[in-house]
Structure formats: C-alpha cells, structure tokens
Amino acid sequence: MRxxxxxxYSAADEARATAREGASARMSFVLANLYVAMKRLHxxxxxxxVIAAIEDVxxxxxxxxxxxxxxxESGGEPFLVSSSIGAGAARMPDTRLLxxxxxxxxxYGRAVASCDPxxxxxxxIPLKVGExxxxxxxxxxxxxxxxxxxxxxxxLCDLLADHAGVALYASALHARSTAEEQ
Amino acid sequence: MSRKKILxxxxxxxxxxxxxLLLRSSPYEITTARNGREAVVFATLERPDAIVMDVVMPxxxxxxxxxxxxxxxxxxxxxxxxxTTRGDGETVEAGFTSGCNDYVTKPINGPELLSKLRDQLxx
Numbered sequence: 001m002r003x004x005x006x007x008x009y010s011a012a013d014e015a016r017a018t019a020r021e022g023a024s025a026r027m028s029f030v031l032a033n034l035y036v037a038m039k040r041l042h043x044x045x046x047x048x049x050v051i052a053a054i055e056d057v058x059x060x061x062x063x064x065x066x067x068x069x070x071x072x073e074s075g076g077e078p079f080l081v082s083s084s085i086g087a088g089a090a091r092m093p094d095t096r097l098l099x100x101x102x103x104x105x106x107x108y109g110r111a112v113a114s115c116d117p118x119x120x121x122x123x124x125i126p127l128k129v130g131e132x133x134x135x136x137x138x139x140x141x142x143x144x145x146x147x148x149x150x151x152x153x154x155x156l157c158d159l160l161a162d163h164a165g166v167a168l169y170a171s172a173l174h175a176r177s178t179a180e181e182q
Numbered sequence: 183m184s185r186k187k188i189l190x191x192x193x194x195x196x197x198x199x200x201x202x203l204l205l206r207s208s209p210y211e212i213t214t215a216r217n218g219r220e221a222v223v224f225a226t227l228e229r230p231d232a233i234v235m236d237v238v239m240p241x242x243x244x245x246x247x248x249x250x251x252x253x254x255x256x257x258x259x260x261x262x263x264x265x266t267t268r269g270d271g272e273t274v275e276a277g278f279t280s281g282c283n284d285y286v287t288k289p290i291n292g293p294e295l296l297s298k299l300r301d302q303l304x305x
Contacts, residue, residue, distance in 0.1 A: 036200045056196040063289045
C-alpha cells in the first residue's frame with residue numbers, strides 16, 4: 001500500500017505562526033516605546049532638559065499638544081505649573097479626580113470607550129518619588145485622531161508616573177550639589 | 183548589494199530615536215536630519231531612497247521642505263512620507279499638495295510605517 005506523507009505544515013500551523021509573529025511584533029513595539037521613554041527621561045540631570053524630555057515623550061509617544069506639568073515643594077503645598085503646552089494647559093482637573101490621583105498615587109487615563117464626562121482630562125499622572133507625589137502631569141486632550149488612551153499609552157503613563165518625578169528630583173539634587181560646590 | 187538609504191527628519195530626539203529603533207530590524211540604512219533645511223541639503227548630496235519627515239519643525243517645515251525637494255531635479259523623484267500630528271482632510275491635503283507620496287500620523291506605528299516604506303520602495 002502506498003503511503004502519502006502528510007504536509008510538513010498545516011494551515012493551522014501557519015495561522016499559529018502568523019499569530020505568534022504578530023504578537024512578537026506588538027511586544028517589540030511596546031518595549032521599544034518604553035525603552036525610548038526611559039532613555040529620554042534619564043539622559044540628563046539638567047532640569048530644563050528633563051522637562052523637555054517629559055514634554056517630548058507626551059507629545060511624540062502618547063500624542064498630545066495640550067498638557068501641563070505641575071510640581072509642589074512638599075506634601076501640603078499647592079501645585080504650581082512648571083510647564084504647559086496648548087490652550088487649556090494650566091487648568092487643574094476637578095477636586096475629586098485630583099484627590100484620587102494625588103492620594104491614591106494611581107494614574108487616571110480615559111480609555112477609548114469611556115463613560116467619563118467629555119470635559120475630563122485624557123490623563124492625570126502623579127509624579128512619584130517613592131510613595132510621595134511631588135507633581136502631576138495633566139493631559140487635557142489627545143491629538144484629534146486619537147479617541148482615547150490605548151494599552152501602550154497607559155504603560156507610558158505608568159512609566160512617567162514612576163520615572164518623570166524621579167528624574168526631576170535627581171535634577172534638583174544635582175542643581176543643589178552643584179551650587180554648594182561653587 | 184548596498185542597502186537602501188532612508189532619511190528620517192524630525193526635530194524631536196524622542197521621535198528620531200523611536201523611529202530608528204522601530205526600523206532597526208528592517209534592511210535599510212538609516213540617517214537623520216533635524217529640520218527641513220538640513221533634509222534638503224542632505225537629500226541633494228546623498229540622494230536617499232526615501233524620506234520620512236515630520237511636518238512641524240523649526241527653520242523649515244516638512245511641507246516647505248517637501249516643496250523644495252520636488253522643485254529640484256536631483257530630488258524630485260525621492261518618495262516622501264510625511265509624519266503629521268493631524269490626520270484631518272485639510273492637513274493631509276496640504277501634504278499631498280506639497281508633493282508627498284504618503285503620510286502617517288503621530289504617534290508612529292512601526293508596522294504601519296514599515297509597510298508604507300515598502301510600498302514606496304516598490305518592495
């Protein structure tokens with residue numbers, strides 16, 4: 001009896017390989033974005049350059065031209081604008097959201113299918129040094145073609161929360177030690 | 183066979199670093215310029231196989247650079263993909279009027295950019 005050899009790869013194998021390739025490409029894309037953001041945030045100890053890097057990550061990687069960075073000296077003090085870009089940039093979010101983000105230390109981000117009020121910011125990101133919230137990034141609006149934050153944007157927001165505050169803090173320490181040396 | 187040369191043009195260090203990284207596994211040689219004026223000079227001298235250029239830049243915008251590249255014999259036929267923060271009809275129309283071949287919106291999506299580059303390079 002003549003035996004027919006089975007095909008080396010079935011259609012199901014090919015579909016699985018394509019799916020794995022797609023997942024791998026998506027993972028590489030996410031990791032590349034996180035690597036670039038991290039590298040930009042920690043490249044300099046100069047305060048102006050750190051602020052420029054934060055702005056660049058928000059504009060280029062998350063996609064917004066309407067946002068502000070706020071900082072405060074210590075726990076109970078008010079937040080002051082360190083940098084703002086766009087029309088409504090220096091506006092603070094409402095008290096409830098502000099308390100949620102500052103006291104909870106968690107990122108607020110409006111997802112693509114969100115029931116939040118349309119005037120709510122697209123994202124509110126606490127700037128943390130350890131457990132202490134030293135500042136905030138408020139992203140009022142995303143680029144017009146972006147309907148909301150996707151999973152990569154939320155990863156970038158988390159990265160900003162954990163690293164942007166530390167980068168600003170390191171730049172302040174550096175400025176202080178440089179001034180003392182002089 | 184020499185690798186095809188792609189010129190990336192953006193004033194943002196983040197955008198240049200990210201785009202370079204996203205195209206790292208592609209078979210292209212990547213070079214960069216920081217504004218439209220640098221891009222026109224580089225393209226005239228080096229004749230890249232394709233240009234990926236931001237729209238909003240200091241000194242010379244992507245739209246102005248695109249027009250300048252289309253006016254010169256040496257650079258007239260180089261495919262140009264504009265990178266814009268706005269995907270609305272007016273902005274896209276302005277890009278095509280200036281002579282670009284295609285566009286992508288920011289934030290850049292690596293696979294999308296690679297696919298458009300391949301299209302423009304006839305691959």
